[in-house]
Amino acid sequence: MSVRLRRDVRFRVVGDEAIVIRQRAAEVLVLNEVGARILQLLEVEPNLDELVDSLAQEFEAERSQLQADAVAFVAELVEAGVLEEVSP
Amino acid sequence: MRTTWDDNVLFSVLLELTYACNLDCDFCYNDLSLRGQPLSYEQYEALLDELAELGALNLILTGGEPLAHPRFLDIGELARDRGFVVRIKSNGHALRGVRARRIQERIDPFLIEVSLHGACAATHDRQTRVPGSFDRLLANLEELRELGLRIKINSTLTRWNEDEIEGMYEIADGLGYRLQIDPEVTPRDDGDVSPLELSATREGLQRLFEIQRQRSAAASQAEPPSEAPVKTSSAPARPQKHCGAGSSGLAIDPFGNVYPCVQWRRPIGSLHESSLAQLWRRSPVLDEVREATVKVRQHLLGLGERAPAAFCPGAAEASTGSPFELHAPAERRRDSERAVRSLPVLA
Numbered sequence: 001m002s003v004r005l006r007r008d009v010r011f012r013v014v015g016d017e018a019i020v021i022r023q024r025a026a027e028v029l030v031l032n033e034v035g036a037r038i039l040q041l042l043e044v045e046p047n048l049d050e051l052v053d054s055l056a057q058e059f060e061a062e063r064s065q066l067q068a069d070a071v072a073f074v075a076e077l078v079e080a081g082v083l084e085e086v087s088p
Numbered sequence: 089m090r091t092t093w094d095d096n097v098l099f100s101v102l103l104e105l106t107y108a109c110n111l112d113c114d115f116c117y118n119d120l121s122l123r124g125q126p127l128s129y130e131q132y133e134a135l136l137d138e139l140a141e142l143g144a145l146n147l148i149l150t151g152g153e154p155l156a157h158p159r160f161l162d163i164g165e166l167a168r169d170r171g172f173v174v175r176i177k178s179n180g181h182a183l184r185g186v187r188a189r190r191i192q193e194r195i196d197p198f199l200i201e202v203s204l205h206g207a208c209a210a211t212h213d214r215q216t217r218v219p220g221s222f223d224r225l226l227a228n229l230e231e232l233r234e235l236g237l238r239i240k241i242n243s244t245l246t247r248w249n250e251d252e253i254e255g256m257y258e259i260a261d262g263l264g265y266r267l268q269i270d271p272e273v274t275p276r277d278d279g280d281v282s283p284l285e286l287s288a289t290r291e292g293l294q295r296l297f298e299i300q301r302q303r304s305a306a307a308s309q310a311e312p313p314s315e316a317p318v319k320t321s322s323a324p325a326r327p328q329k330h331c332g333a334g335s336s337g338l339a340i341d342p343f344g345n346v347y348p349c350v351q352w353r354r355p356i357g358s359l360h361e362s363s364l365a366q367l368w369r370r371s372p373v374l375d376e377v378r379e380a381t382v383k384v385r386q387h388l389l390g391l392g393e394r395a396p397a398a399f400c401p402g403a404a405e406a407s408t409g410s411p412f413e414l415h416a417p418a419e420r421r422r423d424s425e426r427a428v429r430s431l432p433v434l435a
Contacts, residue, residue: 008196010173012145014097019145021173023198026238 002046003074003083011039022081029080034059038073046086048074092336093329096378098368100146100332101139102339102350103132105157111179112217113205115246115283117276118152119353124343125360129159131344133166138364140170150177150350152342155187164195176200177242181221184228192237201240202229204267207255211248229263241267250292253299271296271424272417275406277353284407287417293424301428330385333402334377338368348377352402352411380411387412396422 005011008023018036020029031039041054052067059066077083092099106126107118127135139147147167154160155178167174174195180202183191191197204225205215212222232239241260243249249256253269260267271293275281288296329335334348334356341347344359346367356374357367367374380401388395396418401411408415414422 010145010171010198012099012140012143012171014099014143014145015091015095021145021198023173023196026198 001048001074002086003042003048003078004046004086005039005043006081006084009082013040020082025081029082035073038070042074042083093332093381094335096335096368098139098142098144098336098338100148100337101144102148102150102337103163104150104152104339104341104350105154105160105163106342107152108156109151109153109179110156110181110218111153111221113179113203113215114217115215115244115273115286117274117283119276119278121278122341122343124345126342127340127344127359129162131359132159132163135340135359135364136163136166136170136172140172142365142368145171145173146175147172148175148177153179153182155182157342161190161194164191164197168195173198179203179216179221180225180228181218184224184231188228188232188235188237192235197237199238199240200232201242204241204243204256204259205246206249207252207259211252214248215246226259229265233263233265239263239265241265243267243269244273245269245271245288245292245296246273246286247288247292248286250288250295253296257299257303269296269300271421272400272403274351274400274403274417277406279406281407284417287420290420290424293421294427297425297428328385329378329381330388330399330401331381333381334374335381338364348374349402351400352377352405354402354405384411394422397425 009020010023011018011020013036016033016036018031018039020031020039021027022029037058038051038055041051045051045054048070052063052070055066055070056063074083078085091097107120107122109116149160149164149167151157154176157163164174174197176191176195176197178200183200183202202225204212206212206222209222212225213219229239243256245253256269257267271288273283273287276283333352337349339347339350340359346356346359346364347353348356354373354377356371384399384401388399396414398421399414399418404413404415404418405411
């Protein structure tokens with residue numbers, strides 16, 4: 001599965017959080033450190049498996065746990081209108 | 089917002105792309121005598137790369153009239169591609185047709201702010217000194233609404249339009265746009281205070297605050313505030329700043345001069361001589377400004393009841409030479425707000 005930021009979404013990492021703006025909805029979301037890192041990684045690597053590989057190198061956690069957490073988090077962001085699925 | 093102020097995190101940058109304008113507003117605050125080498129397209133490209141690297145998110149494109157810059161669309165597109173939330177401040181005169189659609193497609197701005205100077209052609213055109221500008225603005229606003237662009241209308245209260253406040257709100261309400269009326273005319277950026285002669289009267293200010301209070305009360309009756317969760321923090325106390333001038337925001341004029349804020353025109357340095365990151369991290373002027381915003385807050389707290397609800401140290405410095413001085417417009421605004429607060433809200 002691959003995902004990308006929706007066209008109307010803007011974000012910046014400020015300190016250890018990400019400020020996410022959904023322009024169409026005029027909505028602001030704040031993501032924690034891990035969420036911020038996931039968005040940064042997704043900008044260069046939209047594939048979820050490879051995203052999890054990158055996370056596994058940065059965070060001390062079981063790969064299976066990272067996989068489950070990342071999939072759940074990405075699904076939330078898709079639901080929230082921040083990310084959209086792209087065809088491989 | 090407090091974090092960006094307190095930690096000096098650059099978050100919002102205002103770019104004055106040009107001082108050229110197709111209107112000729114009587115009270116325009118731009119210093120039209122300012123001369124210099126305008127920033128090139130390549131310099132804007134490098135600047136936007138640097139701002140994105142520094143973490144800035146909000147980017148305001150203004151002027152003069154920003155659409156009058158020959159590379160406006162290109163610069164706006166650079167901003168979009170670098171992930172900025174772009175706001176455009178325009179007089180609205182050229183926001184129509186193909187150009188409006190190109191702005192939507194290439195820049196995809198979060199918001200376009202346009203200026204309205206009265207509720208009728210006689211008042212608006214008197215301010216812009218361009219006959220027909222009122223009718224053209226209203227036609228453009230209709231067109232922008234059909235395009236689906238998010239629009240906000242800005243106005244400055246003056247002696248000329250203070251009897252048309254209700255009419256301006258009717259125009260904005262009719263279009264479904266938010267109207268923000270600034271109660272203060274500001275000095276020009278070169279310190280010329282002659283625009284203040286157009287400042288609204290005390291009666292005009294009180295009328296504005298009363299209307300705003302009534303509208304606010306009506307809006308809160310229609311939509312009760314949601315019960316937002318309160319986030320508490322155990323972070324240690326920090327020096328509190330009055331505003332984010334020079335701490336979370338900057339303004340840059342068409343010639344690359346950098347200032348703490350659009351209203352606080354104390355020169356920090358030039359982008360022809362230094363990078364923005366160098367200025368942001370090492371400018372002694374910025375250090376002074378950041379310190380001053382802490383002192384302004386302490387000063388206003390010390391004034392107690394005499395402190396105005398809204399105070400701009402930049403406007404104060406332009407009018408009096410000191411960012412701490414309560415300049416006449418701030419005092420008039422404070423007195424008018426106080427007078428209105430003592431009145432009952434009509435049902």
